[in-house]
Amino acid sequence: MAMAFRLSKHETSIISAEDTSLEQLDSSVEMRSRSPSPLIFNPRKLRFADDDFDKDRQESPQQKKKPNAVARDNDMSPPCQKVRALRLFNTPATPKTILQKSTTNCNHLSAAAAAAHSVKREDVYKVTERPRSLPLHNHRTMQPQDTANVNPFTPDSLLAHNKKRCRTQFGRENLNLSAMQKFLLSDAGEDDGAQDANGLDSMREIHQQAPKRLALHDTNISRFKREFMQVSVIGVGEFGVVFQCVNRLDGCIYAIKKSKKPVAGSSFEKRALNEVWAHAVLGKHDNVVRYYSAWAEDDHMLIQNEFCDGGSLHARIQEHCLGESELKILLMHVIEGLRYIHSNDLVHMDIKPENIFSTMNPTAHKTQQQVSKDDDGMDSVYEELRSSENLVTYKIGDLGHVTSVNEPYVEEGDCRYLSKEILQEDYSNLFKADIFSLGITLFEVAGGGPLPKNGPEWHKLRNGEVPAIPALSKDFNELIAQMMHPEPNERPSSMSIYSHPILSAVDSKSKLQLGLELTVEKRKNEILMNKLREAKKQIKMLEQRVSVLAASNTPEPLDGQRCLRSFTRRMRTPFGSHGKFHNLADRNKNVITNV
Numbered sequence: 001m002a003m004a005f006r007l008s009k010h011e012t013s014i015i016s017a018e019d020t021s022l023e024q025l026d027s028s029v030e031m032r033s034r035s036p037s038p039l040i041f042n043p044r045k046l047r048f049a050d051d052d053f054d055k056d057r058q059e060s061p062q063q064k065k066k067p068n069a070v071a072r073d074n075d076m077s078p079p080c081q082k083v084r085a086l087r088l089f090n091t092p093a094t095p096k097t098i099l100q101k102s103t104t105n106c107n108h109l110s111a112a113a114a115a116a117h118s119v120k121r122e123d124v125y126k127v128t129e130r131p132r133s134l135p136l137h138n139h140r141t142m143q144p145q146d147t148a149n150v151n152p153f154t155p156d157s158l159l160a161h162n163k164k165r166c167r168t169q170f171g172r173e174n175l176n177l178s179a180m181q182k183f184l185l186s187d188a189g190e191d192d193g194a195q196d197a198n199g200l201d202s203m204r205e206i207h208q209q210a211p212k213r214l215a216l217h218d219t220n221i222s223r224f225k226r227e228f229m230q231v232s233v234i235g236v237g238e239f240g241v242v243f244q245c246v247n248r249l250d251g252c253i254y255a256i257k258k259s260k261k262p263v264a265g266s267s268f269e270k271r272a273l274n275e276v277w278a279h280a281v282l283g284k285h286d287n288v289v290r291y292y293s294a295w296a297e298d299d300h301m302l303i304q305n306e307f308c309d310g311g312s313l314h315a316r317i318q319e320h321c322l323g324e325s326e327l328k329i330l331l332m333h334v335i336e337g338l339r340y341i342h343s344n345d346l347v348h349m350d351i352k353p354e355n356i357f358s359t360m361n362p363t364a365h366k367t368q369q370q371v372s373k374d375d376d377g378m379d380s381v382y383e384e385l386r387s388s389e390n391l392v393t394y395k396i397g398d399l400g401h402v403t404s405v406n407e408p409y410v411e412e413g414d415c416r417y418l419s420k421e422i423l424q425e426d427y428s429n430l431f432k433a434d435i436f437s438l439g440i441t442l443f444e445v446a447g448g449g450p451l452p453k454n455g456p457e458w459h460k461l462r463n464g465e466v467p468a469i470p471a472l473s474k475d476f477n478e479l480i481a482q483m484m485h486p487e488p489n490e491r492p493s494s495m496s497i498y499s500h501p502i503l504s505a506v507d508s509k510s511k512l513q514l515g516l517e518l519t520v521e522k523r524k525n526e527i528l529m530n531k532l533r534e535a536k537k538q539i540k541m542l543e544q545r546v547s548v549l550a551a552s553n554t555p556e557p558l559d560g561q562r563c564l565r566s567f568t569r570r571m572r573t574p575f576g577s578h579g580k581f582h583n584l585a586d587r588n589k590n591v592i593t594n595v
């Protein structure tokens with residue numbers, strides 16, 4: 001059995017002085033690890049005394065029988081509660097982020113960093129090649145109008161990353177990007193003299209050579225109150241508060257997520273920028289929450305996204321679990337979204353019911369005021385359809401944990417949905433980590449929840465002991481179990497789930513959906529036809545009234561009108577080709593006669 005904590009040689013040298021409990025780490029695990037991560041300074045996990053674990057240890061009958069086995073299992077459990085407790089000093093930092101920060105801050109002091117400085121230039125890039133953000137609060141070394149972030153998730157960046165791997169020397173065409181990266185990698189915001197100097201040099205290079213890019217503002221601007229009317233708070237997560245807002249100009253509803261605390265300069269900053277970068281690259285699919293814009297205001301990050309009027313899947317299952325037909329639609333939509341994310345060589349890393357949203361009906365884009373004002377008789381029809389499962393569209397949201405499979409920087413998500421290999425920091429098949437999270441999400445929303453956060457039950461679900469949900473068919477239970485397979489390579493890919501026979505029935509469901517839409521259109525037509533009939537009736541009645549009036553009261557003008565009409569008819573004929581000649585002939589005839 002592998003264990004929870006993985007540690008590289010360099011890491012050992014950095015933190016051995018800090019944490020004596022690390023002496024208990026099993027170095028043989030490092031040898032077995034197949035992580036392709038190019039980062040030398042791997043994030044690692046600490047061991048925490050966990051009251052719950054202790055409780056488990058005391059109470060578990062299993063432990064009474066096999067104390068060693070259970071103790072080993074518990075070592076691997078996510079220490080979630082204590083991790084939350086360790087979010088000290090108003091920061092969201094887990095031990096992982098705290099350690100990583102201390103590692104990067106102490107780079108120049110550590111033996112590992114000293115070793116890194118002595119190796120070749122390419123190797124230095126290997127150590128720190130992840131592009132850094134422009135600090136939101138940093139005005140010291142740059143003017144905002146001259147700088148731009150490099151989004152590490154754009155195809156350009158991924159291509160540049162691949163090129164960098166292939167070339168030993170930088171070619172002219174990617175010099176600009178490399179200069180930009182060099183600056184971003186130099187941690188210009190930190191108080192390191194040498195790094196600052198490097199940063200300034202790189203910055204000068206960028207000033208001379210940087211291509212024009214769209215910039216994420218690195219200064220605060222005031223937009224929220226000026227551009228949006230806040231309607232309500234629709235959700236609160238660990239990172240942000242989400243408001244339902246109407247844009248004053250375009251009148252449409254949006255979800256605006258505002259970081260709970262100021263992000264500039266805090267450990268939240270990277271996560272906030274990561275979410276924006278991912279949204280900017282991935283917000284173009286029907287099954288991914290759409291992104292509109294982002295900005296920094298009062299040092300908070302604000303992200304303007306599509307408003308999903310159906311709320312989160314988590315809120316939905318508070319009323320009732322989903323049946324198989326609903327689950328198929330959910331799976332169909334989420335797997336399409338995942339397929340799209342994966343096709344960009346990116347992974348979500350935090351798939352769970354709280355991060356899956358839904359839109360429910362065709363009038364979602366209308367504000368309440370508009371709905372009541374523009375009542376065209378269809379609202380009752382839409383209302384009827386509102387509850388129909390077939391009009392739900394599920395969308396993947398909360399992209400704060402998205403990372404690239406080529407250069408993974410894994411900030412693991414909710415431990416209830418986390419696969420075992422991610423806890424063991426094996427990042428060799430990140431696509432399948434998303435598949436596991438989706439599998440366990442299906443298990444939960446079908447009635448298998450609430451999910452354990454740790455302990456023996458947590459392990460059972462990851463060791464292939466997935467209980468069948470009685471309400472589901474054998475095939476669907478099997479698919480869920482396969483998606484939660486302990487071995488990542490045995491889990492199906494997003495592509496193969498998409499074309500799984502179990503979802504082919506969803507095709508007929510979508511035909512049903514089309515049928516429903518057709519019914520809506522037919523009802524619309526009926527309503528319009530009725531209105532037309534009504535209008536024709538009114539016209540007829542008016543005509544009759546006019547002719548009655550005309551006959552009784554005003555005979556002369558009517559005669560005059562008739563004369564006028566016949567006159568105009570006569571006038572029109574000369575312009576017709578035949579009439580013209582005929583008329584001329586007549587006139588000539590008259591002339592001749594007159595003569």
Ligand SMILES: Nc1ncnc2c1ncn2[C@@H]1O[C@H](COP(=O)(O)OP(=O)(O)OP(=O)(O)O)[C@@H](O)[C@H]1O
Nearest residue numbers: 235236237238239240242255306307308312354398
């Ligand atoms: N686009 C949206 N449309 C409707 N509701 C939303 C939208 N985005 C977020 N919400 C609501 O706000 C809640 C929190 O949003 P989100 O998950 O993005 O925040 P977070 O702070 O990143 O959460 P986490 O705790 O997962 O880190 C969601 O669970 C949902 O109820």
Ligand SMILES: [Mg+2]
Nearest residue numbers: 237354355398
């Ligand atoms: Mg969330």
